Amino acid sequence: MSNQTRVAASLGVLALMFVMQGTRAADARSELPDATKAGVADKLYRLDCGHSLANDESVWTPGENLGRDIEFSSTCWLIKHGREWLLWDTGVPQATINDPRGWSTLPKLIVYHLDKSVTNQLAEIGLNPGDIGRVAISHTHGDHIGNMTLFPNATILMQRAEYSWIHSSDGPNANVNQLMALARKLLGTPKNLRLLDGDTDVFGDGSVTLLSTPGHTPGHQSLLVHLKNAGFIILSGDVVHLEENFEKNIVPSLNTDKAQSLASMARVRQLLGTYQATLFINHDKSETDKLKLIPAFYD
Numbered sequence: 564m565s566n567q568t569r570v571a572a573s574l575g576v577l578a579l580m581f582v583m584q585g586t587r588a589a590d591a592r593s594e595l596p597d598a599t600k601a602g603v604a605d606k607l608y609r610l611d612c613g614h615s616l617a618n619d620e621s622v623w624t625p626g627e628n629l630g631r632d633i634e635f636s637s638t639c640w641l642i643k644h645g646r647e648w649l650l651w652d653t654g655v656p657q658a659t660i661n662d663p664r665g666w667s668t669l670p671k672l673i674v675y676h677l678d679k680s681v682t683n684q685l686a687e688i689g690l691n692p693g694d695i696g697r698v699a700i701s702h703t704h705g706d707h708i709g710n711m712t713l714f715p716n717a718t719i720l721m722q723r724a725e726y727s728w729i730h731s732s733d734g735p736n737a738n739v740n741q742l743m744a745l746a747r748k749l750l751g752t753p754k755n756l757r758l759l760d761g762d763t764d765v766f767g768d769g770s771v772t773l774l775s776t777p778g779h780t781p782g783h784q785s786l787l788v789h790l791k792n793a794g795f796i797i798l799s800g801d802v803v804h805l806e807e808n809f810e811k812n813i814v815p816s817l818n819t820d821k822a823q824s825l826a827s828m829a830r831v832r833q834l835l836g837t838y839q840a841t842l843f844i845n846h847d848k849s850e851t852d853k854l855k856l857i858p859a860f861y862d
């Protein structure tokens with residue numbers, strides 16, 4: 564084969580890969596529900612999954628709020644769909660409750676506290692962790708996957724890109740490496756792991772859809788939930804941290820990809836319009852504190 568042929572052949576392979584990726588993306592997007600025909604989940608409960616104090620808000624709002632303290636909420640969500648239960652994120656590790664020093668993913672920056680365990684909050688509506696058939700995780704930062712060991716038999720739903728990322732070689736800096744190592748430890752080796760490639764209709768009726776929103780981490784996802792009375796709700800994961808990020812289009816400095824982060828925020832804005840949806844921002848404490856808390860629910 565001449566060099567030119569070789570180049571042409573590899574270009575051909577590249578083009579084919581591009582087409583295949585395009586097809587996969589198109590397939591993934593086709594799992595988005597039709598707003599007029601989507602099924603509904605029965606109930607959506609908020610769980611208090613911790614709160615944290617960080618000593619420099621500018622990490623999340625580069626260029627603004629330098630050295631200012633900021634308190635974040637950590638939120639998990641429980642969805643009832645017929646007889647099935649789906650938990651969205653598992654929060655700060657339950658052992659934190661007994662530790663007055665709190666718990667941290669990056670000790671120099673942020674400390675988490677937990678007032679209520681996931682187990683006790685599930686018990687408020689008569690559930691045991693074993694009743695939860697599916698656990699979907701927005702991404703693998705420790706404050707979102709701190710209690711995976713409570714759900715050894717559940718099917719874990721996460722993006723393949725996220726799983727590959729935390730098992731890849733070293734990241735760009737020490738902070739990211741530390742977060743990746745912690746993620747591997749907290750995720751462990753799930754017995755029933757379902758790795759996803761893009762948007763995924765969880766129950767096959769358009770009621771609950773995982774949305775690919777990478778950028779905060781490589782396989783970050785958000786969740787679109789359809790309820791009879793409340794309509795469509797998007798659970799942010801960490802596609803944005805604060806209302807301010809969203810309004811001013813500001814990308815936190817710890818995000819793994821700035822361009823992807825901006826694209827994902829734009830995507831969420833577009834979906835909010837398409838579905839006339841409400842956005843619940845996981846870490847925005849002033850907003851979260853106003854939302855219903857288990858045993859109250861949205862339906």
Ligand SMILES: [Zn+2]
Nearest residue numbers: 702704779801
């Ligand atoms: Zn995060």
